[in-house]
Amino acid sequence: xxxxxxxxxxxxxxxxxxxxxxxxxxxxxxxxxxxxxxxxxxxxxxxxxxxxxxxxxxxxxxxxxxxxxxxxxxxxxxxxxxxxxxxxxxxxxxxxxxxxxxxxxxxxxxxxxxxxxxxxxxxxxxxxxxxxxxxxxxxxxxxxxxxxxxxxxxxxxxxxxxxxxxxxxxxxxxxxxxxxxxxxxxxxxxxxxxxxxxxxxxxxxxxxxxxxxxxxxxxxxxxxxxxxxxxxxxxxxxxxxxx
Numbered sequence: 001x002x003x004x005x006x007x008x009x010x011x012x013x014x015x016x017x018x019x020x021x022x023x024x025x026x027x028x029x030x031x032x033x034x035x036x037x038x039x040x041x042x043x044x045x046x047x048x049x050x051x052x053x054x055x056x057x058x059x060x061x062x063x064x065x066x067x068x069x070x071x072x073x074x075x076x077x078x079x080x081x082x083x084x085x086x087x088x089x090x091x092x093x094x095x096x097x098x099x100x101x102x103x104x105x106x107x108x109x110x111x112x113x114x115x116x117x118x119x120x121x122x123x124x125x126x127x128x129x130x131x132x133x134x135x136x137x138x139x140x141x142x143x144x145x146x147x148x149x150x151x152x153x154x155x156x157x158x159x160x161x162x163x164x165x166x167x168x169x170x171x172x173x174x175x176x177x178x179x180x181x182x183x184x185x186x187x188x189x190x191x192x193x194x195x196x197x198x199x200x201x202x203x204x205x206x207x208x209x210x211x212x213x214x215x216x217x218x219x220x221x222x223x224x225x226x227x228x229x230x231x232x233x234x235x236x237x238x239x240x241x242x243x
Contacts, residue, residue: 013050016040017057024063024074025140025159027132027166031076035064063160074164079217085162086206092155093143094202097186098195100145109191112141116183128170136163138183142190165217173213182209 023029035055041048055072058064065075077085119134136159144152169175182205189197 012046013053013057016044016046016050017054019044020054020058021061021063021156021160024058025156025163026136027163027169028129029074029164030167031074031164033074033164035072035074037072058160061157061160063164075161077161077165079214079221082162082165082217083214085158086210089155089158090203090206092151092158093139093206094199096143096146096148096151096155097190097198097202099148099151100142101190101193101195101198103145103147104142104190108141108145109187112138112190113187115141116181116187119183120181123170123174126170131170132166142186166213168216169213173210173216175209176212177208 029035037048037051037055040055041051044051055064056066059066059072063075064072066072115134115138119131119138122128122131122134140152140155143155146152182201185197185201186205189201
């Protein structure tokens with residue numbers, strides 16, 4: 001009976017872990033926000049033990065931090081850490097998109113376009129939590145089509161660390177673009193199966209759309225930031241979006 005109880009607790013802990021991880025990736029928690037085990041357990045309708053285990057796992061993942069006396073809060077990534085994580089994403093996310101390319105069809109691209117439209121609409125209505133959720137959905141809808149679970153696991157571990165920081169994106173570092181929204185370039189490149197354009201669009205989605213965000217992070221830390229990449233030709237700069 002005790003073994004069955006342990007299995008049930010482990011299973012519930014895993015479910016809670018996945019749920020909280022999803023909320024961290026889609027910026028549902030603020031940096032520095034305290035997570036109280038009792039309150040989470042009451043909200044989720046469960047006992048404290050599986051919640052505690054889920055939170056401890058997220059501490060190991062680097063998304064949360066534990067202070068003396070089991071004081072658990074969302075870890076705030078600093079500017080240096082964010083730039084490092086962003087540079088890793090600049091390598092892995094375009095790669096994931098390229099691996100997904102053979103598995104995309106017209107129906108999928110139509111659904112992806114709908115997600116983008118919802119993102120734009122949420123920005124216009126200043127429903128920023130919804131905008132962040134749609135941005136997450138847009139990217140991971142593509143990445144998961146790669147059929148590479150280990151790669152997705154790596155990307156998710158990156159996003160659970162940067163996700164809470166993205167709550168600063170609106171309105172402080174609102175994405176702006178020299179031309180159309182970078183998701184437009186992504187949709188076009190995916191539809192045309194243009195590998196070079198896919199890579200460039202995903203890179204510039206992160207660089208161009210995240211430029212104001214990086215400036216804001218540098219401002220609040222009182223630091224200067226180096227450019228993400230060497231200056232490109234005017235033609236390349238045209239194909240440049242959000243973190």
